Amino acid sequence: MYKQTLIDATKAGAAELMRFFNGTFTISNKEGINNLVTEADHASDKAIHSVIKKVFPDHGIVSEEAAEIISDSEYKWIIDPIDGTVNFANGIPICCVSIGVEYNGKMLMGAVYNPILNEFYFAEKGKGATLNDKKILVSSKTEVLKSCLVTGFPYTYLDMPNGPLEVFSRLIRKGIPVRRLGSAAIDLCWVAAGRFDGFYEHQLNAWDSAAGFIIVEEAGGKVTNLNGDVYSPYQPGIVATNSLIHNELVEWVKGNVS
Numbered sequence: 001m002y003k004q005t006l007i008d009a010t011k012a013g014a015a016e017l018m019r020f021f022n023g024t025f026t027i028s029n030k031e032g033i034n035n036l037v038t039e040a041d042h043a044s045d046k047a048i049h050s051v052i053k054k055v056f057p058d059h060g061i062v063s064e065e066a067a068e069i070i071s072d073s074e075y076k077w078i079i080d081p082i083d084g085t086v087n088f089a090n091g092i093p094i095c096c097v098s099i100g101v102e103y104n105g106k107m108l109m110g111a112v113y114n115p116i117l118n119e120f121y122f123a124e125k126g127k128g129a130t131l132n133d134k135k136i137l138v139s140s141k142t143e144v145l146k147s148c149l150v151t152g153f154p155y156t157y158l159d160m161p162n163g164p165l166e167v168f169s170r171l172i173r174k175g176i177p178v179r180r181l182g183s184a185a186i187d188l189c190w191v192a193a194g195r196f197d198g199f200y201e202h203q204l205n206a207w208d209s210a211a212g213f214i215i216v217e218e219a220g221g222k223v224t225n226l227n228g229d230v231y232s233p234y235q236p237g238i239v240a241t242n243s244l245i246h247n248e249l250v251e252w253v254k255g256n257v258s
Contacts, residue, residue, distance in 0.1 A: 001055065002075075003124065006101055006111050009051040013044035013081050013097035014115040021116060022091050036085045041065050044081035044097060052077055064207045076102040078233065080207035083112075084183030093117060098185035100210030100233070107233075110211030112185045121189040121211075123218035129192050138221040138242035139194040144171075144249050144257075147197035150179045150187045154203040162255045164202050170258060188212025191240050192219035198241035198249045202226065206233040213240070222246045226253055 020040035029036055045065040052061065060071035063079040077099060082088050084095030093116040100110040109124040121136075123129035129136050141147045149171065153164045171178050179196070181187055185208060187199045192215045210233045213223050224230065226237035228250040239250050251257045 002101060003109060005052060005055045006099060006109055009048045010097050010099050010111040010113045012047040012051050014113045016040060016044040016047050017082055017095065017097060018115050021088065036089055037065060038085060038089055040088065041082045041085060045079065048079055048081055048099065062206060064205065074104045078102060078206050078210035080185060083185040083208060087182045094181050094183050094186055096183060096185050098207065098211045100214065102210070107210060107214040110214040112189050112211050112215065114186060121192065121215050123215040125214065127218065129215045129218040131193055136193045136219050138192060138219050139197045140244065141197040141242060142244045144245050144252055145174065145176060147245055148177045149198045150181060150190065150196045151199065152180060152182065152184055152187065152201045167253050171252060184208040185212045188216050188240055191221055192216045198245055200239045200249065200253050203236050204238055209233045209238055216240045224250065
């Protein structure tokens, strides 16, 4: 029932994404420059909540676009109704619905759906990861220098030592391709599918990574914080890889390789 509800909720949100994509909708700005929220984000969020609350009215919900629903239940749904809102608002088809299901503090399953590209990613703890119901696995690259990486930047740049621009510069000056798609959930899924060998980002929220995090792990990858320690979606930094380049990429991100 949990899996089917997750699938139904993800598809309900995606239907709203498609209804508005390349159409007319209102756009407003949250705190920080280019931190957009659209009419479609709210419509997707409402549709997702409706599916979940109908089946599991006592579960907790954390969503980017709504107040947290706190519950005594050990289950929590972590929702990004549209990840990649700036892309969505500009008609760029790299955006998705992302929903993770947490049980007793641990990720149980996750779904990420880009209906524009017709890519539905799903993973359940201990059961592997799929793209459109076909098993996916991470890549087999063994060196960062031969890898294709992906990252993201905060809209309000945090001028921190060894921050996003410094790490990006360090990698690209060595000729390492580093892409920037604008959707952390898709970045993670494309690592899981073997399209990218690694992903790192300094500033994420739980709804950005909760679903993609378990999809990477179930596809055979590794996910940690920026220091290489145990990952939690409730802290900002992440490194996700095919596992083979993980320790080396962490050292690049930490500034120990130049």
